[in-house]
Amino acid sequence: MSAADTAFILICSALVMFMTPGLALFYGGLVRSRNVLSTTMHSVVMLGIASLVWWAAGYSLAFGTDHGGLIGGFDYLFLNNVGMEAGPAENLPHLLFMAFQCMFAVITPALISGAYAERIRFSAMAVFSALWLIVVYAPMAHWVWGGGWMDEIGALDFAGGAVVHMSSAAAALAAANVLGFRRGYGREAFIPHNLPTTVLGAGILWFGWFGFNAGSALAADGAAANAFVTTHMAAAAGIIGWLLVERLHGGKATTLGAASGAVAGLVAITPAAGFVTPGSAVVIGLIGGMLCYGGVFLKHKLRYDDALDVVGIHGVGGTWGALATGIFANSAIGGVDGLLNGNVYQLWVQFVSVVATWLFCYVASWLLFKAIDKVMVLRVSGEAEIAGLDVSEHNETAYQI
Template sequence: MSAADTAWVLLSSALVLAMIMPGLALFYGGLVRSKNVLGTIMQSFAILCLVTVLWVLIGYSLAFGPDTWGLIGGLDWVALNGVGLAPNATYGPTVPHLAFMVFQLMFAAITPALITGAFAERMKFSALMLFAALWSLFVYAPIAHWLWGGGWLGKLGALDFAGGAVVHISSGVSALVCALVLGARHGYGTDYLAPHNLPMTLLGTGLLWFGWFGFNAGSALGANQTAVTAFVATHTAAAAGALAWVLIEWSHRGTPTVLGIASGAVAGLATITPGAGYVGVFSALAIGLAAGALSYLAIIWKGKFGYDDSLDVVGIHGVGGIFGILATGLFASKTVNPGGADGLFFGNPGFFGVQAVAALTVAAFSCVGTFAILKVVQRTVGLRVSPEEESIGLDISQHNERAYS
């Protein structure tokens, strides 16, 4: 066991926690109208607490427990039975098993929190809690097992370094389903629905960028060369994504915006995630530039399709996750990481095919699973607040509080 590796994994866990609270909470909170800012922040906070309890009780065992038919983990580690301070040979052989568990907990918590941006300003808090609980157990846990826990996609050879499919495709596709099932906000397309506090969003962006070093470089599970590779790739792609977005926006709309540069950075971060530990710095630069461009175009197309993805989860995380998984199939190199694979551009077209299978499978499963869960929630506690409650805002109608006097 390595003290340095253990320290890095624990620090990385704290960095990913900062991505959720306060990073994502502030990022999303600034993007909504002032009457919904507390309700939006509350969603990230409550999901973090809820998923933590579920993960400790059963979620970790379902995701990473001994494999059952390649589909799901067994119940051997329910309530963390057998998950102690000794290393596990599969999950970080130089760090305590418990440290790996808490690191993965942060991924499990941020993923459903990302989805909330798609239905911002219109879902009941009771519906949110039930949806997050069911989604965490029945969508996230199986996908995490397939790719990271010894499941069938991992055995097939698919690579997802830090969550391009497990986190971003699953949340992005689920966000699209949520936006379609719940319907648009009242006044969408006619009322003024612009962000109420862009400095808050920019602060959240900085915290997300800061925490993403733990998200990606921490997935090396040690203070090693792979962590360095992932760290540099992460920063490079974020900067490239921000610049690509703002330059295209400047050309298309005539002005570069703060919201645009922040969105581009997050798009770059999301897209490099699956390949951060497998690609070189110039590949990361190319991936980041493409991420900013593709996510911007996806958000332009959103207006043509007419669905109300309030905070652009689909365009940034869904598109970024899918492209990131495929880009890993193009740019991955064993020269960068001998434990990875060579991609299409390095003479291995078969690996690109495996990555495409992973992307399609995770997207399809997330779509079907999310739709089924939404129908269960709709028939039990209901999904949307009433038109009157939506008009008043979630802060008052759901929590009886005001963000601003």
């Protein structure tokens, strides 16, 4: 084992953990003031729920002994057989590899919460998130990173384009379809109540994303340095791409657009960060910003209420990033070539992984939402929604007048 690699991944794990409070700020600023605490709570509580689910069974199902390419075994239930010895990454203590992966498991269900903000019951959300980690996230992590079938066919996902972004976006779409529209949707203006909070959250996400992507190299080496630089350049290009289209379409470049564009670029580069050059990352981020700007309008065209644009940014950005990996991958960087370097097959593999991810995650999430709605009711009452979920669900108010 390497002391340098261990120190590096310890830091990266802490950075990824910090992304979840950053997401809480990002989402919290986007909702109306009467729902800021409930929206923040959706992210913060995942530090508790997801961590314990990961400890009990999630890690084992994701990284335990492979069973048919579909799911891991029960080798590591309650972290049995997970100690200070080397683990799946032979240069790192097993406990550290588990902890790094735990932080990914924490933020992914928190991402989904942007879709059902302002109208879901807290208890139903908590039950859904715990079950979703077992039924959807753990299999996805196993398929891609734990020796499952996507790994076997050669699908590339450096840090979570499919496992994190597309999976959460598919679940977000299912949530929007099951829950329906917020009261007043299409008739009232749903205006973010605190954009400086959202910009601060975006900055924390960008900061933490260095741990997310560079840490996925699992070593303090050149691959981590490349992932660090491609991450930054894609985010920078994502801002410019989003603002260019926003200016052309709406006449003004906005602060929210800049924050959203940065996140779009970060999402797009996530699957590709360890496989492409910085120049390719600029192209991926620039196009990602443009595509995600268009993606947020899908909900108006397709008639679903994704409150905070999880589908438009994480779904569109993650899908583009996965396909872009198959286009721009360079064997001099990550050992695999993509379409532009003569490997057409890699783009096909990426396409297959995208379709499979969307289908599995949407169907499984829709069934979970439907089942929970039958048992305990997903949505708050109309009166509670009008009063705001801060008061009706948590008996709190964010601001004292």
